[in-house]
Amino acid sequence: MKRFLRAGRDRLLALSVGAFTAAALSVGAFTAAAPAAAATSATVTVDSTHWLANYSSTTPGLNTQVYDANMNRSDIPGLLNNAGIGMMRYPGGSYADVYHWQTNTADGNYVAPNTDFDTFMGTVRAANTQPIITADYGSGTPQEAADWVRYANITKGYGVKYWEIGNEIPGNGEYGAQWETDKHSSHSATTYATNLLQFVSAMKAVDPSIKIGAVLTTPGSWPDGIVGPGDTQDWNHTVLSIAGPKIDFVIVHDYPTSTSEADLLAKPQTNVPSMAGTVRSLINQYAGSNAPNVSIAITETNADKYKDTAPNGLFAPDQMLTWAEHGAFTVDYWAMHNGTDCSHVTTVDGATDYDEGGVLASGPSCEPALDTPFAPYYGISMISKLAQSGDSLIQASSSTSLISAHAVHRGNGDVNVMLINKDPNNSTTVSLSYTGFTPSSAAPTVYTYLKNGTSITSSTTGSGTTQTVPAYSVVVVQMHPSSGGNTGGSSGALHAVGSGKCLDIANSSTTAGTQAQIWDCNSGTAQTLTRTSAKEFRLYANTSTPMCLDDYGKSTSNGIGVMNSSHVSDLLLSHQQPGEAQG
Structure with a gap:
């Protein structure tokens, strides 16, 4: 819920407020965290057989927002790529509900030069990211949105996959507070859902492959x-009762309010x-047979304070990875640049905090040079040291x-x-223990982002079983x-999420050609799959008759059955990661 009504040539005047909360209309004063109780040792347990996502x-x-004159600077693609940013949201928060893409205008509000859709897509492509576009629900029409899809994917061939219908529509006055433009005669949830179906119909008539999301309120x-x-x-x-069967994802904004640094980090x-459980329960309740196909997108999140300093450098990666472990396919930080009016400058843990909600400095008089990374930029960058697309997020618990702790x-x-x-x-000092994995005795590669740091360092320190993690730091251990040990990958059951059962x-x-099925999970040998170094899904891996999952008759047709085969070399599932079949 970001509203920015004025912007200068090289700086933004921004007021950052939390999403969908009564407290969102004020910004709390800085509260120093009390010294934490000494905790000089901990145990982290990693279970490589417990797939999360x-x-x-x-x-x-x-x-990013069309009032940000710096959104397409020549240094931006490199900064995004170096941080591992994989999704860019456009045209920007509440601006999306007044923005008209054909004219690059926003109903009389300021739009910076060179922020039009094509220029934005040039930056997206140069940074190797994907766009997520918010169509104008507040002042636009289904036809305008469909024309945008046609231009983006048919005329220009951009292949824009993800489309939101509106920004924070419940802020349209329906519940007493109004920050979101909504020119429809009715502002009810029923009206939004009914109109949403018209957007879905018009946009998918142009490109049936796109994914369309519905705006929800933040649970709780x-x-x-x-x-x-x-x-x-x-x-x-x-x-969801009206549109659930027709949408592809739901949209949640998560701006937690906090009373201290320790409270924020928790x-x-x-x-x-x-929150994720509530959202998934709603999807399952209303989306019917479409429920397994409906994903979760967190298209706005940030801390409510300590935005440019050490606490947010820790919160940002923790927030993103925790949501990812609970099913979100994207977690979009607000924002690349956000701006400050320089009236809330404080000192947090020995560093200057400008109350700038962007991960890069906007460069006004009180801030560092334009595009200087703040702490959350480095925290987010640490995620790319942990995981790459297709890796399996697995359970990691701390004492x-x-x-x-997060693990892949x-x-x-x-x-x-x-x-x-x-x-x-x-x-x-963290002691690491594992299920289903034995780390090499060689020193691991260790990446570290230290408190108030301005870079990420790498070393070969500690071991796969013991690491010393400095105060207020993020460490990634690659082993x-x-x-x-288990050189092939995780061993364990393949869970069918919708049914709560396991592949069996x-x-x-052990007869080749036996059809696989789902069955109550029992941890038996007929449900224990081992992913080998050759990327096979192997059954009975430690017996004299190891078997592999194979396609029926080596077919490449959609819908072909999966069978049990003694011909390891015939595998056609080698491209999958454990759990991918769960959808």
Whole structure:
């Protein structure tokens, strides 16, 4: 929920407020975190057999806005690429509901030069990212949105896959507060959902391959749970009950409010699991047979304070990865540049905080030089040291809330672990233990982003079982498997999420050609798959009759059955990562 009504030539005047919360209309004063209790040791347990989600290159995203005169500078693609940014959202928050792409205008509001759609797409392509576009619901029409799809994907061949319908539409006055433009005669959830179906129909008539998202309120935050005039249920239940079977993803904005640094840094673990569970439950309730195909997009998030300094450098990667582990295919930080009016400059943990919500400096008088990276830029960049597209996010648990842990299992058998030390005063010696993986005795590659740092360093320190994580730092440990350990990848069951069951071979058969099935999960040998270094899905891997999953008759046709085969060389599933079949 960002509103920026004026912008200068080289700077932005910006007021940053939280999304969908009553407290969003004021910015809290800086509160110093109390010294954390000494916690000089911790244990992190990594279970490579416990798949959480597939990591996507679109996970780390950023917002950009057509009033940002610096959004397409020549240095931007390199900065985005170096940070591993995989998604760019355009044309920018509440501006999206007044923005008309054909004319590059915003109903009388300021639009910076050289921020039109084609110029933006030039930056996106140069940075090797994907766009997510917010179509104008507030002042636009389904036809205008369909014309945008036609221009983008038919005329220009940009292949824009993800489209949102409106920004924060519940802020249209329906529940008493109004920041979002909505020129429809009715502002109800029913009206939005009904009109949304018209957008879906018009846009997919042009390009059926696109994915379209519906705006939800943030679970647990205003106005979630409130029934508006003309509706019989709250916003989320109403929208999904009408549009759930026709949409491809839902949109949530997550701006947690915090009372201290420690409170902010706890939010990913305390808030995200329940929020994600609520959203997934709503999807399952209303989307019917389409439910497994409906994804979650967090298209705006940021801290409410400490935005440019050490706490946000820790919060940003923790927030992104926690949402990704709970099913979000993108988490888009607000924003690339955000601007400041220089009236809220404070000192946080020995560094200057400008209350600038961007990850790059906008360069006004009080800020560093234009495009100087702030702490969250480096924190987000650390994600690219942890994971690449197609890696499996796996379970990692910590013995203390002061250490966050995230882990991936790579297709070549490697395991990478991110350790975030939330203790501002003490380094922590972390003991790492593993299920389904044995790290090599060779020193791992270790990437470190230190408190108030201006770069990411690499070294070969510690071991795969012990790492010292400095106070207020992010560390990524990259490990190869032991030559005598599991070199192929994770072992375990392949879960069918929708049914709650596991892939199974009937009667534990070792007969080639036996049809695979789903069955109650029982951890038996007929459900234990090992992904080998040759990228095979192997059953009975440690017996005299190892078998592999294979396609039926070596067919490449869609819908062909999966079978059990003794012909390892015939595998056609070698391109998949564990769990990909779960969708």
